[in-house]
Amino acid sequence: MTAYSLGVEIACDGPGHERGCPESAAIRASSASMTAAEVRADGRVDGWARRRRDDRVVDLCPACKTTP
Numbered sequence: 001m002t003a004y005s006l007g008v009e010i011a012c013d014g015p016g017h018e019r020g021c022p023e024s025a026a027i028r029a030s031s032a033s034m035t036a037a038e039v040r041a042d043g044r045v046d047g048w049a050r051r052r053r054d055d056r057v058v059d060l061c062p063a064c065k066t067t068p
């Protein structure tokens with residue numbers, strides 16, 4: 001049995017208010033990525049984006065990033 005460290009999980013915040021991500025996407029972090037910054041760097045490679053929505057910053061997967 002192998003134990004995996006979960007590290008930080010960053011999930012998609014969806015395309016808008018009250019709308020969840022249709023794919024419930026989460027960034028697949030590389031095994032070396034443990035901090036939120038490292039995991040987000042992995043996500044950028046896969047096309048994830050950080051956007052400011054009202055007063056908070058949200059993480060968007062490639063699909064939600066292009067949904068208005």
Ligand SMILES: [Zn+2]
Nearest residue numbers: 012021061064
């Ligand atoms: Zn999404």
